[in-house]
Amino acid sequence: MNREKKPPASPRMKHYVSTAPFDPRSIEKLSAGQEKLYHASQWRLMWWKFKRHRLAVVSGIILIILYGSVLIAEFLAPYNLHTRNVEKIYSPPQSLRLFHEGKFIGPFVYATTYRLDMAKLKLIYTDDVTKPQKIRFFCRGDQYRFWGLFKSDLHLFCAAKGGSVYLLGTDRLGRDVLSRIIYGARVSLTIGLLGIIISFTLGITFGGIAGYYGGVIDLVVQRVIEVIQALPTIPLWLVLAAIMPVTWSPLLVYFGITVILGLLDWTGLARAVRSKLLALREEDYVLAAQLMGASPRRIIARHLVPGFMSHLIASATISIPTMILGETALSFLGLGLRPPITSWGVLLVEAQNINVVALYPWLMLPVVPVILVILAFNFLGDGLRDAADPYK
């Protein structure tokens, strides 16, 4: 008990209201940076987090450039896909030079002459250092139909008049490897995207149904997934590819391959969707939606899936490389795409022979973009996965 002495009563104060502007947040004043962070949307947060993963950003840029080049392949390639030069069969890559006799004359290649080495039965190309052939830019070269729509003959660069430029060498028919790689990107890069769309759809549908309904449906879907995962993929691809009739047109085969790749890839995604849904369907907002009479389809598509969409995108990014490699492998075995459709896998069929490794190693160059793309997708996927959960 320590009752203090009351202070003497003061005259009653007037009701006081400060006229100074009051900001309720002033107590917990946020710095400009914090404010930005707290008010940012989820996607913005993800973007910030993604940016921190340098390698992923670089990979993303590389991929954008590659996919962009797919759109203007005809323009970028110095030659057409099937342009043959019978004078330059198995020509090794010509090196791009800048200085001729100590003087800078811009990018050029030396003209080459060849002779046949009878001992090895190999064509030997030698540079003729007296004849520099300057490379022309934005020049008229092989005619092509851009996107099959209108005629053009503009190329980013082409050889000097009467000369030739094979920066990555030529193949057994004297076709430019660089141009073929650029054209091949078109098929190789899109096959992964189309395949992933198929597997994405299947994965979300089946995973969604299994996870939402549970019970018997879940059990059946689970078994099917288990079975597909237990089967080794490449033999299964072989079987499916063997089913495609030989009479199919190359374009149809292309779609067939994407379907095959997509059909076998959805299992992992479906599992992920299922386990997420199993956890999420117990949430109150799902019950609320059900009480309001939303159909299961709507609940899955509108309320549940968006909750972990970012994770799905990240995992899809990581599985694109599998598809690109799968196409390469199938084409390599002769069960996939066939010429005249050109993909990196089809190009690598040329490198199937051990002679190629020994004599014409530049025919293995299409593997470089394959490796590059796969690495890029992997790093991009890593970055996306880290960014997918920005609140962590």
Added chain:
Amino acid sequence: MLRYILKRMAIMIPTLVLISALVFFLIELPPGDFLESYIAELQVQGETVDPRHIAYLRQEYGLDQPPLQRYFVWVTGMLQWDFGYSFEYQMPVAEVVGERMFLTTVLSVTTIIFTWLIAFPIGIYSATHQYSWGDYGLTFIGLLGLATPNFLLALVLLYFANIYFGTSIGGIMDPEFLNQPMSWAKMKSILAHLWIPVIVIGTSGTAGMIRRLRANLLDELQKQYVTTAKAKGLHPFRALVKYPLRMSLNFFVADIGNILPQIISSSVLVAIVLSLETTGPLLVSALQSQDMYLAGSFLMFLAALSVCGVLISDIALALLDPRIRLQGRSVK
């Protein structure tokens, strides 16, 4: 424990039945059958085709019966260790496949061990030295292995092995040992050839394994018991090995189940490129000539091999982790 194993094996049965149905459906899908391509082949060679002979063959091989009936004949046959008859080789499938299956198993097991030997130390190093140059470098090398198409790597390795070690091109042993009984010299020859496919197949699986081991171990290392252990002055090595590593080992074992189908699958491809006397080339030729029982039983073997791999990994997991034993399901 025994109950768990039995339960686990019981689950295998519907899986295998489903697989067999799927396999049969798939090999039935292409139009035509082996006899049709056989007739076409005979006609190309200019030989006359006796329709009665064909009809006899069709009946003999049971090709005139409806698919469903053939499926049951095939499946019940397999249960009695009769895997059908290869049209092309004119002998029972079991005999055609026998030695190749053995080599496939040898190759797969060796590859798994190789993958572990590489992935395990690298994974631990990467997790304990997160974001260091070593981490980046090793992860990058692992990814490079993943990104390089197997068949090309196989060719290049084959070429260099031939130049530097004089290994004969193609095959899993020197040609003179083919169809010889197993001997010390044959063994040595197999080993001298085996390393190429093992490396080629191993590289593609290692990256994924490193990545998953690293992620799991990192999760584990962030837990509070590790901090407590360190705070109490436990040697860092023991603080790593005693519990976190054991926890992530769990997943490592579970990964056998994932990695085995992958290895078997890439071994098929690599075998074709390297013309190994394993399974790949046989399967492709059987598929192309519609030698359906050979292809079907073969796929069945491969699938059974991976299903068994998953079983082994699940049992090992149950031995390691009492939670799984008691609950009867695996925890990720």
